[in-house]
Amino acid sequence: MTHSFDYIVIGSGPGGSVLANRLSADPAVSVALIEAGPSDRKWPVNIKTIMPVGNIFLIPHARYNWQQQLTGGDAIDGRVIGFPRGKLFGGCSAINGGVYIRGQEEDYASWVQAGNPGWGWDDVLPVFKRLENYHGPDKSWHGKGAELDVEKPASFNPITTAIIDAAVEAGHYHNEDFAAERKDGFGRYDLNQRRGTRLSAARAFLHPALGRSNLSVFDETLVRRIITDDGRATGVEIERAGKREIMTARNEVLVCAGATNSPQLLMLSGIGDRDALSKVGVDPVHHLPGVGAHLQDHPTVHISVENPTGESYANSRSALLRNALAPFKYALKREGMFASNVAECGGFVCTDGSGRPDIQLTFLVGLKGNARVVPSNHGFMALIQLLRPNSEGRVRLASNRAEDKPIIEPNFFDDPRDMATLIAGFREARRIFAQPALAAMRGKEIEPGAEHVSDQELDKALRKIVNTAYHPTGTCKMGPASDPLAVVDDRLRVHGIDGLRVVDASVMPSIISGNTSAPTMMIAQRAADFILEERKTHSSQAAEPARVAETELQS
Numbered sequence: 001m002t003h004s005f006d007y008i009v010i011g012s013g014p015g016g017s018v019l020a021n022r023l024s025a026d027p028a029v030s031v032a033l034i035e036a037g038p039s040d041r042k043w044p045v046n047i048k049t050i051m052p053v054g055n056i057f058l059i060p061h062a063r064y065n066w067q068q069q070l071t072g073g074d075a076i077d078g079r080v081i082g083f084p085r086g087k088l089f090g091g092c093s094a095i096n097g098g099v100y101i102r103g104q105e106e107d108y109a110s111w112v113q114a115g116n117p118g119w120g121w122d123d124v125l126p127v128f129k130r131l132e133n134y135h136g137p138d139k140s141w142h143g144k145g146a147e148l149d150v151e152k153p154a155s156f157n158p159i160t161t162a163i164i165d166a167a168v169e170a171g172h173y174h175n176e177d178f179a180a181e182r183k184d185g186f187g188r189y190d191l192n193q194r195r196g197t198r199l200s201a202a203r204a205f206l207h208p209a210l211g212r213s214n215l216s217v218f219d220e221t222l223v224r225r226i227i228t229d230d231g232r233a234t235g236v237e238i239e240r241a242g243k244r245e246i247m248t249a250r251n252e253v254l255v256c257a258g259a260t261n262s263p264q265l266l267m268l269s270g271i272g273d274r275d276a277l278s279k280v281g282v283d284p285v286h287h288l289p290g291v292g293a294h295l296q297d298h299p300t301v302h303i304s305v306e307n308p309t310g311e312s313y314a315n316s317r318s319a320l321l322r323n324a325l326a327p328f329k330y331a332l333k334r335e336g337m338f339a340s341n342v343a344e345c346g347g348f349v350c351t352d353g354s355g356r357p358d359i360q361l362t363f364l365v366g367l368k369g370n371a372r373v374v375p376s377n378h379g380f381m382a383l384i385q386l387l388r389p390n391s392e393g394r395v396r397l398a399s400n401r402a403e404d405k406p407i408i409e410p411n412f413f414d415d416p417r418d419m420a421t422l423i424a425g426f427r428e429a430r431r432i433f434a435q436p437a438l439a440a441m442r443g444k445e446i447e448p449g450a451e452h453v454s455d456q457e458l459d460k461a462l463r464k465i466v467n468t469a470y471h472p473t474g475t476c477k478m479g480p481a482s483d484p485l486a487v488v489d490d491r492l493r494v495h496g497i498d499g500l501r502v503v504d505a506s507v508m509p510s511i512i513s514g515n516t517s518a519p520t521m522m523i524a525q526r527a528a529d530f531i532l533e534e535r536k537t538h539s540s541q542a543a544e545p546a547r548v549a550e551t552e553l554q555s
């Protein structure tokens with residue numbers, strides 16, 4: 001086995017898959033991609049990752065899920081919240097909802113304002129398009145022909161149609177394309193799918209590159225730490241089948257381990273807050289207090305109602321025949337329950353009068369409970385997601401051992417403005433559910449319960465059910481060296497360490513107003529552009545003195 005590569009990419013999620021594809025497109029560049037989890041091409045993972053609904057069969061298993069936890073403290077009644085993180089080819093994109101959202105222009109403007117030139121909307125829009133194969137009408141803001149298919153599923157649950165009608169009855173705009181200029185309103189989500197099959201980042205970007213001889217992929221291989229020498233990342237220590245080995249990087253180590261594992265890995269390697277590292281027995285290599293700080297997610301509460309007419313997805317007696325036919329419907333036509341991501345529609349609302357949406361409502365055509373079992377009762381729900389929280393959390397090391405899970409404190413509701421916005425969003429969801437279009441399908445409110453009406457009652461009730469939207473970001477945030485919490489610069493290079501970049505959701509300077517997978521792929525495409533550009537500059541600079549020497553010899 002070769003142990004030396006030009007680039008070592010850690011993690012095969014949206015960040016790592018795009019990066020590995022783009023870097024290895026040049027046959028002269030050797031790339032190693034290291035993934036702690038298994039390949040998604042092996043039975044039975046290949047089947048589970050094909051179906052949009054397949055994540056419910058993967059999330060319960062520690063083999064495919066890091067099974068991390070959020071520990072919330074008093075603000076959320078001391079609860080421990082399960083925090084699934086994909087551990088297989090595709091990372092979280094192999095277990096996620098597949099919803100394709102890019103965020104708002106203002107999100108990227110705020111990245112620039114935070115000291116990151118080159119990340120404004122006009123810079124990132126062409127990059128989103130370069131990754132996309134949009135299955136809809138030609139539009140100047142969509143791309144066609146690239147690897148990432150973006151399409152609407154072939155069929156929808158009737159509740160989805162009724163919810164959109166109800167939102168329109170409540171006065172909202174019917175929006176069928178959230179990538180268009182108008183971001184508010186409600187409609188069916190575009191998904192990362194290809195003719196009804198789930199398109200994780202691995203299926204879109206990694207699989208097509210697997211045959212390249214300059215790309216070496218190591219699955220079921222844990223990176224334990226990044227090795228640095230005199231301020232430069234030189235390689236990684238890996239563990240594979242119980243054996244520890246060293247792999248060296250001639251050019252760069254690229255950390256794409258996700259917003260909880262990337263800071264964990266940097267800290268295990270001595271890069272982080274000096275005092276905090278010393279406390280857990282890690283020798284500090286480089287003091288960078290922002291590592292693990294500035295954690296942002298979209299705190300999410302919900303409203304669920306009964307569905308007495310039984311259209312929702314459930315394992316009930318009345319749905320017996322429909323459920324029995326579901327596998328055949330999926331196999332033959334890519335339709336029905338197995339073709340559903342359950343989160344079929346949603347939208348964005350503004351609660352503060354500014355016109356800029358600050359809440360996302362995602363509707364589920366089933367009751368979300370334990371991921372291991374399909375619910376037996378009929379019902380549907382709205383997830384109310386706060387798009388730009390003011391509270392910030394943190395990822396910390398529990399110990400100096402790579403196998404120990406990091407401590408993740410989301411700090412939800414640390415800032416009281418967050419609860420106020422969520423309550424406003426919650427009331428809007430309740431108002432939509434009360435519209436005539438849903439009258440026949442809607443039963444009693446299950447959670448939090450119709451008796452919770454006042455601000456005070458809702459505040460108390462929502463703390464008991466607040467959850468994650470699974471969108472952690474910001475823990476290795478991008479920013480200038482003058483920002484004490486910045487971890488990477490605007491080309492994603494770790495401040496103070498050469499040959500090391502972070503390329504995943506953790507670099508977002510502030511969380512974007514929507515789902516985070518597509519923006520992470522955009523970030524990785526940009527990182528690949530930076531790396532290849534710098535490579536070109538370096539090789540032409542290296543060639544320059546040689547030419548001078550040749551000229552001198554001839555004369």
Ligand SMILES: Cc1cc2nc3c(=O)[nH]c(=O)nc-3n(C[C@H](O)[C@H](O)[C@H](O)COP(=O)(O)OP(=O)(O)OC[C@H]3O[C@@H](n4cnc5c(N)ncnc54)[C@H](O)[C@@H]3O)c2cc1C
Pocket residue numbers: 010011012013014015016034035036037084085086087088089090091092093095096097098099100101221222223224256257258259261262265469470471472503504505506515516517518520
């Ligand atoms: C249940 C769920 C639903 C979601 N729904 C949506 C949605 O509908 N739409 C959307 O846009 N986003 C959604 N997201 C969020 C989205 O999937 C993530 O934002 C995105 O996957 C982040 O990509 P990443 O590359 O930063 O990290 P990840 O996807 O987390 O990938 C990191 C990879 O690195 C590997 N890794 C970590 N540590 C190591 C190590 N030490 N050694 C080797 N390998 C390592 C991991 O196993 C993993 O494969 C969802 C997420 C979850 C969990």
